[in-house]
Amino acid sequence: MAETPAGPGEPLDALLRRLRGRLAAAGVENPALDARLLVEHSTSTDRMDAIRDPGRPVRSDAVQAAEAAVARRLAGEPVHRIIGQRGFYGLTLHLSPDTLEPRPDTETLVDLVLPRLRAVAAERGHCRILDLGTGTGAIALALLSQIPQARAVASDIAPGALAAARRNADENGLSERFETVLSDWFGDISGRYDAIVSNPPYITASEYAALAPEVKDHDPPRALLGGADGLEAYRVIAAGVTPHLEPGGxxxxxxxxxxxxxxxxxxxAAGLVRIDAAKDMGGRDRALVFRL
Known part of the structure; x- marks a missing residue:
């Protein structure tokens, strides 16, 4: 990583301790991790810098940037929104106001479908994926990163989300196999796919009211709210999926x-059968796979 410019300032280890203490005193859940991520982002350092050279001076402008980032965290803004990016399945994904923050639970879905799509790619020499409501592009890009023969179409109703997804595809070296389409579910989708994947909105109104401020105040509501029972998006997907599935898809x-x-x-009810299911790291039901 780029070095912090030379010059007098607060030692890196002292800055980390001080800001960690501020977060801990405020009751932030993971003060050590949050302080480290915010300081690294603000000072252009990494974990090895803190280990190899903990006393390196941090210039006053970088100290101020770190303090400003911590102030945003203390006001309830999630760390990765402050940083503007988050890791997902080994990729670094940029966020936008139109995207959900990709979370580890969603990696459960990638893990579940990946072996089946690898088998399709090995047998046919290619694999086509449609990611509905792509957001940052997380699911499609994770699958592309693991299956060199795969290509993906990623759709979303929000132009800002598609812009973020295209940026993420480009910066992760996957843009040649990645296409975006502005579409309300299947409205502007054509063709057939070996896999249709989605992390649709599934939060009910009552669940939404109880969400932590870090989620409710910073993730876009339309990417969270799934109707009165949380199943509205699933009904739309189920109703439109059959014409877009390859045989065996x-x-x-x-x-x-x-x-x-x-x-x-x-x-x-739409004529599909469940063939697989998986729980997330917390032991909660998190991903399902269906076929015709």
Missing amino acids: IVGLEIGASQKDGVTQVFQ
Whole structure:
């Protein structure tokens, strides 16, 4: 990483301790991690810098930037919104106000569909993926990074989300196999796919009211709210999926922790059968796979 410009200032280790203390005193859940991420971002340092040269001086402008970042965190803004990016499945993804912040739970869906798509690519020499409501492009780009023969179309209703997804594809070296389409679900989608994947909005209105401010105040509501019962988007996907699936194609979905049966019923009514399911790292139902 680029070095902090030379000059007098607060030692790096002292800055980390001081800002960690501010976060801890305010009751922030992970003060050590948050302080490290914000200081590294603000001072253009990394963990090895703190280990190899903990006493390196940090210039006053970088100290001020770190203090400003911590002030935003203390006001309830999530760390990765402050930084503007987050890691997902080994990729670094930039965020925008139109995108959800990709979270580790969504990696459960990638893990679930990946072996099936690898088998398709090995057998046919290619694989086509449609990612509905792509946001940052997280799911599609993670799959492309693992399957060199795959290509993906990523759709979203928000132009800002598609701009972020294209940037992420470009900066992760995946843009040649990645296409974006402005579409309200299947409205402007054409063709057939070996896999249709989605992390659709699935939060009910009552659940939304109880969300932590870090989520409710910073993730776009339309990417969270799934109607009265949280299943509205699943009904739309189930109703439109059949004409866009290749023979033997699959539908992979992230779900809310209490929605396994409800989503299964929606897709069974549309003529699909559930063939796989997975729990997230917390042991909660998180991903389902269907096929015709």
